[in-house]
Amino acid sequence: MSERPPMVRAEGLGKGYGSGPTRLEVLDGLDLEVPAGQMLAVVGPSGVGKSTLLHLIGLLDRPDRGRLALDGLAADDLDGNRRAGLRSRLIGFVFQHHHLLDELDALDNVALPLRIAGVRAAGARDRAAELLDAVGLTGRASHFPDQLSGGEQQRVSVARALAMRPGLLLADEPTGNLDRDNAERLFELVIELHLKAGLTSIIVTHNEEMARRCDRIFRLAPRAELSSDVRTV
16 A cells, blocks of 8 residues: 655745835745654744745635645645635634634624535535534634634634644634734644544644644744744754
8 A cells, every 4th residue: 555645845935025125035945744644733933934924825815836745645736716615625724713704604604605606505514514513612603703712703603723633723823813822722622623533634833842742843933033944943
């Protein structure tokens, strides 16, 4: 039996913004391999490229150079439709802000990715109810975002990220807008779901305590501070 490929393999990734003398190179020659099933923390100071890296891995943006493969599939030459299809099938996103739709209740916010993918309403809502139960919000399914606390809103966003049963979870500062207690509860939930669903998870965080609880830490540092852009621990 052949060994499963890494969930993420990036080789020589480079990404910059602007042109001419004002161009800013955010990532330059970045290499990263994330085995399937690993929980990886990405840490580093603000502006070093953590979110840029997550956007490249999540197929929300394209690198200027380098190669990227997800679950053994080369993503570099895929057209827009195939990138969107791979993103929908493979990747779940959790952002610092929950990005819930105010006009939908919690159940329909979680069901939305399924409905977009063509799942019938009844099946989508059943799956959403299952996920809300998994994040401890069964009794809040009919509540709208403005009726939920910040921690509850972010738990809804975690449930929504898992709606399509992704293999790869990308979380960009998921506890950044929460107080300490709610941040701890949310992180415990992410770890639990990561293990239960057999996910590969990449979590951008400024919280060193939470980063140390991941399987591995990947550190990004400004070029001016280190001889190489990337250090891993």
